[in-house]
Amino acid sequence: MAEGMKVEPDLNFIRYMKTAGGDTLKKCYQCATCSVVCPLSSDSKPFPRKEMIWAQWGLKDKLVADPDVMLCHQCGDCTTYCPRGAKPGDVLGAIRAYAYTHFGFPQGLAKLASSGKNLPILILIPAVIIGVLWLVSGGTHMPDSETFKEVGLTNFFGHWDYHFLTKNVFIIDIIFLPAVAFALFAAYRGVSAMWKQMAANANVSSVFRPSVKQFVLEFLWPSVVEIINHKRFNECGTNKNRVNGHLPLLLSFIGLFIVTNYAFIVKDIIGLAYPSLHGPISQMNPIKILANVSAIAMIVGIGILWGNRSSMEDEQGVSPTFYDWFLIGEIMAVGVTGLVAELTRLMGLQVLSYLFYYLHLVSVFMLFFYMPYTKFAHMVYRTFAMAFEKYRESNFVKRAVE
Numbered sequence: 001m002a003e004g005m006k007v008e009p010d011l012n013f014i015r016y017m018k019t020a021g022g023d024t025l026k027k028c029y030q031c032a033t034c035s036v037v038c039p040l041s042s043d044s045k046p047f048p049r050k051e052m053i054w055a056q057w058g059l060k061d062k063l064v065a066d067p068d069v070m071l072c073h074q075c076g077d078c079t080t081y082c083p084r085g086a087k088p089g090d091v092l093g094a095i096r097a098y099a100y101t102h103f104g105f106p107q108g109l110a111k112l113a114s115s116g117k118n119l120p121i122l123i124l125i126p127a128v129i130i131g132v133l134w135l136v137s138g139g140t141h142m143p144d145s146e147t148f149k150e151v152g153l154t155n156f157f158g159h160w161d162y163h164f165l166t167k168n169v170f171i172i173d174i175i176f177l178p179a180v181a182f183a184l185f186a187a188y189r190g191v192s193a194m195w196k197q198m199a200a201n202a203n204v205s206s207v208f209r210p211s212v213k214q215f216v217l218e219f220l221w222p223s224v225v226e227i228i229n230h231k232r233f234n235e236c237g238t239n240k241n242r243v244n245g246h247l248p249l250l251l252s253f254i255g256l257f258i259v260t261n262y263a264f265i266v267k268d269i270i271g272l273a274y275p276s277l278h279g280p281i282s283q284m285n286p287i288k289i290l291a292n293v294s295a296i297a298m299i300v301g302i303g304i305l306w307g308n309r310s311s312m313e314d315e316q317g318v319s320p321t322f323y324d325w326f327l328i329g330e331i332m333a334v335g336v337t338g339l340v341a342e343l344t345r346l347m348g349l350q351v352l353s354y355l356f357y358y359l360h361l362v363s364v365f366m367l368f369f370y371m372p373y374t375k376f377a378h379m380v381y382r383t384f385a386m387a388f389e390k391y392r393e394s395n396f397v398k399r400a401v402e
């Protein structure tokens with residue numbers, strides 16, 4: 001600590017750390033073993049030893065906007081080798097969970113999504129929205145089995161003889177487009193707040209500001225490529241097999257992103273002029289194959305991460321947290337309900353298929369809508385923290401201090 005630096009502990013933050021998986025931090029005696037084993041740490045920026053002392057002092061404002069905290073990918077190497085059982089990996093996870101609530105917008109929703117005791121409300125919100133729309137849209141009129149074979153779940157929200165959008169696509173758009181737009185806006189607000197605080201903490205001057213194009217090409221895109229390549233994950237020691245789960249999961253998200261956009265363009269836009277595009281997609285269509293392969297990759301990837309997380313808790317004493325299990329549960333629910341809805345549809349079991357499709361919509365809504373406040377947000381915050389590190393080392397900042 002710099003001589004004369006004023007320490008302003010945040011007592012609420014210290015209290016939070018004691019109850020949120022970071023309760024072992026007081027055991028830390030600053031031996032620096034964690035900084036030696038951490039694959040992200042360097043001699044010039046030892047990490048996470050300094051974060052452990054900041055956390056003991058309750059320096060919330062420094063920690064929530066510390067790029068190193070966001071760059072940590074929770075490999076657990078530091079926790080494994082810590083001679084005091086201070087669990088630095090858990091401490092950093094708890095700080096990140098706190099940061100997503102701290103920067104979260106709107107605050108009420110961010111706080112709601114931060115605690116396991118609110119899980120029934122978090123499920124109830126989309127369950128009611130989708131259930132009510134299903135009832136009022138006329139979806140209760142289930143097709144007979146012959147029609148079901150032909151139309152599948154494309155009449156889930158009912159049907160109208162209307163040549164533009166089908167009723168199903170129309171209502172799905174009404175539910176999901178605002179939910180995704182809201183989540184993106186909330187994530188933007190959260191990341192902007194983090195960026196401002198990172199810049200203030202690092203005394204970064206904005207005399208020379210990059211244009212949007214420069215920011216994307218020089219800082220943001222290289223960070224995205226690094227994440228997709230899983231470069232830092234591969235440097236992991238103790239939990240090397242995490243990459244085996246993370247990679248199929250990431251690829252499944254990319255696959256489903258392509259499928260969703262294809263469906264949006266074909267059914268919602270081109271379908272306005274060609275209503276024949278509104279029906280179910282054939283199983284042999286490449287996009288359908290991509291959807292099915294992605295769904296299986298999602299279940300396999302999250303299954304590996306589930307097993308990995310359980311063994312980290314059993315064998316390394318890593319603390320179980322709502323923050324970790326909420327995302328694992330959400331993704332598993334999306335994959336399993338989607339696949340069961342599809343299989344029961346192919347078997348002609350329409351009641352079960354309808355039920356699982358409903359559960360699928362609820363879980364997809366939860367995944368998107370709560371994204372800015374859950375561990376999913378790590379993807380966004382981490383990308384921008386990496387971009388900030390690159391920006392801080394760039395001439396835009398260095399020239400300003402010369």
Ligand code: SF4
Nearest residue numbers: 028030031032034082
């Ligand atoms: S967290 Fe553990 S390994 Fe790291 S400095 Fe503290 S006691 Fe040492």
Ligand code: SF4
Nearest residue numbers: 038072075076078089
């Ligand atoms: S969990 Fe892994 S990446 Fe994070 S601080 Fe510990 S060793 Fe480093």
